[in-house]
Amino acid sequence: MSCSAPIGVFDSGIGGLTVAREIMRQIPNETIIYFGDTARVPYGSKSKKTIITYSRQIVKFLQTKNVKAIVIACNTASAFALETVSQEVSIPVIGVVKPGAKVAAETTRNGKIGIIGTEGTINSGIYNTYLSKTNPNVKVYGKACPLFVPLVEEGWLTDPITVEVAKRYMNELTDYDIDTLVLGCTHYPLIRHTIGSILGDKVTLVNPAFETARTLKEVLELKGLESINPAGDHKFYVSDGAEKFKKFANTILPCEVVETKDVNIESFADSIG
């Protein structure tokens, strides 16, 4: 596998762009091939079997682009498909849940950790599973925040309405005296300042997107796969609505997204070659 090969990053839609952004910031030499499954979003309410099927198709597609590593930039797909998919390919596959959980367990001082995410992620209990593996003594308090994704997608990142909604959601968690909060949905880093200003200095926010990029950097170094040349053009693919995706991507990425292509993702067979 060549060091100059790109990194494959995929998500159920646009949220994973916050992970792509962190990779661009922390390891700027790496070229990204991004796939957003915008036709089949959201993943949160779908079964494990379906998510594995979808993830296999996407991995198959990314392999046609000769990626040297894959980042599953989606909490649900990380929870349901990482284990299966990573055993089926020979390149490293990294999810967002494990790096975030690891740092949260290391960060907490009073052992009380809050997790916010979509209903799917919170109900799956995936963060609890990883956190209790790392430190069996921590107490984990999950809170689904279903309004955050549409608020972010409206672009109301610091809007008084978003502040009010965030206050409502955070109230429940502050009652538990948490000192660490995991932003367990890839959209949430875009409103982390709003969330942080409500919780104050007492609570440390953990951004899995940041931790995932750091883990990727370590894995590439360990395997001698770091790119030594400047990154090429990042490329963006979606299963629906390429123009809408491009517009949103350009509001959050540090590079200009010139082109986004539609892919018929279902044509990529559900098997790993």
Next chain:
Amino acid sequence: MSCSAPIGVFDSGIGGLTVAREIMRQIPNETIIYFGDTARVPYGSKSKKTIITYSRQIVKFLQTKNVKAIVIACNTASAFALETVSQEVSIPVIGVVKPGAKVAAETTRNGKIGIIGTEGTINSGIYNTYLSKTNPNVKVYGKACPLFVPLVEEGWLTDPITVEVAKRYMNELTDYDIDTLVLGCTHYPLIRHTIGSILGDKVTLVNPAFETARTLKEVLELKGLESINPAGDHKFYVSDGAEKFKKFANTILPCEVVETKDVNIESFADSIG
């Protein structure tokens, strides 16, 4: 077909319960078999081909319950699948778009009609198509309101946050001097008082759920299919999350939902027998 046979009602999830509720109110003798496709919700972002496939599977399922008529209580499925599906079965199939559009065209005095709905419904332009068929002189102003569905699903129906979001969305429409507004998403009747109090008496709200139940009543009478006996137990089926569905249904229906069953909807072949 027996008059005592039930009415099949389906939606992508829980929104269609507002249509079921209107049927229970207006034609209380009818028994309802409801199917909510909660595993594959939302329909708004999916392709026409996919929605037709899903709708065919659901119609096939409803036919196993010997329904005498079917109501597509979902704007997207009404837009994409009604025409195809109604040609494939011998019983009446009624959608929510046409009855709502018809009444809006009859209601407006200044010819300026607003439509609110999900992004899928607004972008499909389906209301514009029906409205201009009924009255080519009307002007139609669409506004996607993506926060309304999650606000309703949080149960924040009259919450100050919902009022503030509604004000923001309505501002754009009042600029166009509309005198009629179609609630083009089955969740919206649950916040019609909030919307109505912002727009004031000058704007008439059209509730397609109400108009659809009225159309169903007329069709049953025309075909001599009205039930002459009291309704039996209404039955509720979903493709995922039966317990959560039951809880929500009990907050909005005039009857008690005792049992909700999970159905493997994909096992119903994509063909109409």
